[in-house]
Amino acid sequence: MKFRKLGNTGEQLSAIGLGCMGMSFAYGPADEQESINTLHKALDLGVNFWDTADMYANGENEKLISKVLVPNRDKIFIATKFGFRFKDGKASHSGAPGTYFDGSPEWIKQAVDQSLQRLKIDEIDLYYAHRIDPNVPVEETVGTMADLVKAGKVKYLGLSEASPESIRKANKIHPITALQSEYSLLTRDVEKEILSTIRELGITLVPYSPLARGLFSNINEVQNFGDDDFRKSLPRYQQENLENNRNLAKEINDFAASKGIKGTQLALAWVLNQGEDIIPIPGTKRIKYLEENIAATHIELSTSDLETIDSIMKKYPNIGERYSEGSMKLVNN
Numbered sequence: 001m002k003f004r005k006l007g008n009t010g011e012q013l014s015a016i017g018l019g020c021m022g023m024s025f026a027y028g029p030a031d032e033q034e035s036i037n038t039l040h041k042a043l044d045l046g047v048n049f050w051d052t053a054d055m056y057a058n059g060e061n062e063k064l065i066s067k068v069l070v071p072n073r074d075k076i077f078i079a080t081k082f083g084f085r086f087k088d089g090k091a092s093h094s095g096a097p098g099t100y101f102d103g104s105p106e107w108i109k110q111a112v113d114q115s116l117q118r119l120k121i122d123e124i125d126l127y128y129a130h131r132i133d134p135n136v137p138v139e140e141t142v143g144t145m146a147d148l149v150k151a152g153k154v155k156y157l158g159l160s161e162a163s164p165e166s167i168r169k170a171n172k173i174h175p176i177t178a179l180q181s182e183y184s185l186l187t188r189d190v191e192k193e194i195l196s197t198i199r200e201l202g203i204t205l206v207p208y209s210p211l212a213r214g215l216f217s218n219i220n221e222v223q224n225f226g227d228d229d230f231r232k233s234l235p236r237y238q239q240e241n242l243e244n245n246r247n248l249a250k251e252i253n254d255f256a257a258s259k260g261i262k263g264t265q266l267a268l269a270w271v272l273n274q275g276e277d278i279i280p281i282p283g284t285k286r287i288k289y290l291e292e293n294i295a296a297t298h299i300e301l302s303t304s305d306l307e308t309i310d311s312i313m314k315k316y317p318n319i320g321e322r323y324s325e326g327s328m329k330l331v332n333n
């Protein structure tokens with residue numbers, strides 16, 4: 001396993017982490033035993049940076065992970081997040097009408113204890129604000145998170161989908177170690193100003209959905225997605241963008257095949273190629289995909305490969321927004 005440094009902390013994390021969300025939530029049916037086997041395999045193969053959140057299946061994802069985390073606590077660097085809440089207490093996704101965001105001090109103090117209980121651990125390694133609450137000054141949110149560090153409940157602090165302005169304000173209150181934001185061949189928001197800001201401040205980028213939610217491998221299966229599959233709500237899987245994205249995926253897969261790899265591996269290698277200070281967290285609930293994703297850490301992309309990828313991306317510009325309208329209001333705040 002290759003390793004990368006986490007911010008200024010001295011921690012060495014596997015060059016890719018493991019996104020655990022899909023083991024309980026969002027991307028169709030999951031088999032608990034298969035997920036547990038995948039977690040054990042990740043451990044065996046040295047993937048030591050695991051990602052979850054309190055909202056994934058309303059805490060069930062944290063409970064699932066705890067089964068492998070607890071007996072192997074010293075080998076895993078665990079990250080979780082707080083902030084999304086459900087009006088009726090029923091799990092849903094970020095853009096659903098019953099879901100809202102709460103970055104208030106009162107909620108953070110409860111949320112951290114609930115995550116610790118579900119994970120069955122004493123300290124969370126990396127605790128993220130899942131979004132910046134537009135109704136709470138970021139200084140107040142991060143001030144409360146800093147108190148959790150003092151109390152020994154949390155080791156390092158992170159933000160997710162924060163704007164450069166919020167990152168700077170937050171970092172003045174307490175060092176921010178990681179920014180988790182969407183970054184992939186299809187989602188490039190961070191390239192505008194965010195990457196340069198966090199590089200200046202020594203903050204690691206943790207790209208989520210680095211495989212564009214599996215679009216390169218599943219865009220032709222959209223008719224088989226269940227009604228509760230989150231991807232059904234995303235513009236990239238909808239009529240106006242579907243043809244563009246099918247053609248895009250085909251060309252990326254064809255180019256990858258000419259190099260003897262999969263389109264998903266090419267997509268992940270592209271993210272890894274954007275800097276040693278970037279640690280993507282591809283999500284999977286399957287050993288086969290985990291192994292393929294680890295193999296992508298060894299793929300070298302030449303200047304000519306990168307040019308080919310760019311030219312394919314430019315040919316298919318109608319990829320669509322990464323979230324529905326409601327969810328878009330909560331990103332880059």
Ligand SMILES: NC(=O)c1ccc[n+]([C@@H]2O[C@H](COP(=O)([O-])OP(=O)(O)OC[C@H]3O[C@@H](n4cnc5c(N)ncnc54)[C@H](OP(=O)(O)O)[C@@H]3O)[C@@H](O)[C@H]2O)c1
Pocket residue numbers: 018019020021022027051052130160180181207208209210211212213214215217264265281282283284285286288289290292293
């Ligand atoms: N901060 C945030 O707001 C936020 C938002 C979304 C996600 N996240 C975190 O980021 C993690 C990763 O993002 P993500 O899961 O949304 O998207 P992703 O990593 O881009 O893609 C995951 C999808 O790709 C499929 N996949 C994975 N490896 C594959 C391979 N080698 N070949 C073919 N398909 C493959 C998975 O299938 P299977 O499910 O069948 O294994 C899943 O459907 C999540 O697990 C979560 O922890 C954070």
